[in-house]
Amino acid sequence: MHRFANPARFLRLARWLTLPCLVAGIVITAAALAWGLFSAPADYLQGDSVRILYLHVPAAWLGMWGWGAIATASFVELVWRHPLAAIGARAAAVPGAFYTALCLATGSLWGRPAWGAWWVWDGRLTSMLVLLFLYFAYMALADAAGRDGDGTSRIPAIFGLVGAVNIPIIHFSVIWWNSLHQPPSISMGKSAMADDFLYPLLVSVVGFTLIFAGVVLARMRAILAESQAEARLRRKAMSEDIA
Amino acid sequence: MNTGGIKAKHQRLVLVLVALAALLGAGLLAVWGLRSQASYFYLPAEMAANPPETGRAVRLGGMVEAGSIKTAADGVTIRFMVGDGKARVPVIFRGIVPDLFKESSGVVAEGRIGPDGTFVADNLLAKHDERYVPREMKDMTEQQARAAVVETQ
Structure with a gap:
């Protein structure tokens, strides 16, 4: 772990990994979606509307894992003060929020034909919407801390940890409470989903995850480059003052 | 980093873990308090x-x-x-x-x-429930379809 905490070493690795992650992610996601849309069977009950599953479920998982990444990085930042952890947490916010929004949008499109409602205020939908708002708040907070502070603010990290309380609530919302959303189909190596649906779904999750990783790496490099440029400008301004 | 730094690091680790435990406890209490209100419907x-x-x-x-x-x-x-x-x-x-x-x-x-x-x-x-079954299996009885899905678990 400590070996990769060195920004120079990290940058070398990230530069090498970003493009393969993005390209492989896009190719695998496209293949999985094509599989799901054209080749996978229709559901006995829902018919063809089940095909939105291959977008909705990976988006939901990545939306939640995105906050998991923020919380883990925030923990590392608070305890070990690794500057890369802070940058990683900030970099995960935008793709995490994007996936959460995608999950809510596709879920709404799916809800209309399946349930007969675009939106209901049940536990699952409400806690997922709360996650999207948490992402917005985190982005605003991290942005403000980066712009107005000296870059050492721990407030976004504390918020990242506090917000993690919502993740188990999202997961268990359909188990603890009566909800319109059905309970999980896939849990701990068990699946109530036929293999014909499961395989394209898992491939889609792999593709989404690679895209997520690629975007996080690219954003971490951008944030690092930005802070280096700023430091260089500051040094230049200082040397000019002295001269 | 000297030994003082390592100690500070451990102190932060313990503090953050305690804070996390308190947070989790508060979250569980809140959820427990909501257990009847947060249900979407009556059975x-x-x-x-x-x-x-x-x-x-x-x-x-x-x-x-x-x-x-x-x-x-x-x-x-x-x-x-x-x-x-x-x-x-x-x-x-x-x-x-x-x-x-x-x-x-x-x-x-x-x-x-x-x-x-x-x-x-x-x-x-x-x-609908959490089961997804291909349409081709629709002509099976519900029990057969369920068995087919269970086989894949």
Whole structure:
């Protein structure tokens, strides 16, 4: 772990990994979606509307894992003060929020034909919407801390940890409470989903995850480059003052 | 980093872990407090044990009992029974039902309890379960399809 905490070493690795992650992610996601849309069977009950599953479920998982990444990085930042952890947490916010929004949008499109409602205020939908708002708040907070502070603010990290309380609530919302959303189909190596649906779904999750990783790496490099440029400008301004 | 730094690091680790435990406890307490309010609907058994007052807007969720859907002479009013294995509530609804509204399938009805104990629904939502089965398996009996899915687990 400590070996990769060195920004120079990290940058070398990230530069090498970003493009393969993005390209492989896009190719695998496209293949999985094509599989799901054209080749996978229709559901006995829902018919063809089940095909939105291959977008909705990976988006939901990545939306939640995105906050998991923020919380883990925030923990590392608070305890070990690794500057890369802070940058990683900030970099995960935008793709995490994007996936959460995608999950809510596709879920709404799916809800209309399946349930007969675009939106209901049940536990699952409400806690997922709360996650999207948490992402917005985190982005605003991290942005403000980066712009107005000296870059050492721990407030976004504390918020990242506090917000993690919502993740188990999202997961268990359909188990603890009566909800319109059905309970999980896939849990701990068990699946109530036929293999014909499961395989394209898992491939889609792999593709989404690679895209997520690629975007996080690219954003971490951008944030690092930005802070280096700023430091260089500051040094230049200082040397000019002295001269 | 000197030994003082390592100690500070451990101190932070313990502090953050304690804070996390407190946070998790607070979250669980809040969820525990919400356990009845956060439910989206009443089950028939809950409605039988603790009936909401007549006329108050509530939701009722459960299984549409097999063979219970009866369409009235006007063609748009339906009556059916919603059960959960312990209790059953008669429901009346006038309007267009969702595509997935079927017997032996989940439903959430929005409405109120009428004076005669019948649930008068203004809106029906179909609730499907977590199973996904290809259409080709549809011609199997439900039991065969379920067995086929269980085999893949």
